Amino acid sequence: MRALLQRVTEASVTVENDVIGEIGPGLLILTCAMPEDTAETAAKLAEKIAKLRLFKDDAGKMNLNLSQTGGAALVVSQFTLAADTSRGNRPGFSGAAKPEMAKELYEAFARHLGTLGIPVETGRFGADMSVALTNDGPVTIWLDSAAP
Template sequence: MRAVVQRVSSSSVEVDENIVGQIGPGLMVLLGVGQDDTAKDAIWMAEKVATLRIFHDEAGKMNRSLIDVGGAALVISQFTLFGDCRKGRRPSFIEAAPPTQANQFYQEFVAELRGQGVKVETGQFQAEMRVSLVNEGPVTLMIDSRKTF
């Protein structure tokens, strides 16, 4: 499972010109599910995202987590995180999970994140979405449950 996590002051997602998810301060998470991912990956990733210390404390150091600051998360499914661009000009998505499996683990990630006490908004799985955000910092991190990077 792969995630691109961005610290935001606000973020929203539209489908067919309708806002389907919107948050204030917190994290915008693009989440990709790979063919070999399991429920363990969803649990690990949700815990990592909820407890990642990337918010400022009183001294201005990145020392507080999403849970610590009471922030929200906007989670968007993003199969293209498994795009392989090493050969040719068209990415290969062979490592991405098929839609049924991807949606299952995407939903498990969202449920686990909510179970950590985080308010979660989502996009719409397999829809064309328009994502907006105001990145704070900017802080953008890539996380892989298999620790390949």
């Protein structure tokens, strides 16, 4: 599973002019399920993200995790994180999990993050979404569960 984390002061996702998810300070998490992923993969990634120390302590060092700051997560499915740009100028997305599986893993990831005590808002799987954010730092982190 792949995830792109952005530390934010605020973020929201809109579908058809309706805000369906929004957070204040926390993480915008764009996720992409890959064909080899399982519910266990989704849970491990959620646990990794929950423990990452991406937030500043009183000394200004990134020593705090999301739950230590009382922050929230906005989780948005984004199959384009599986883009293959090695052949020509048009990205290919065949490396992403099939939609049925991807939706199941996306939802499992968001649920597991919530069980870790993190308030979670989500986008709508498969919808044409507009995502707004104010990146804090900026801090942007790329995670791939297949990476060593």
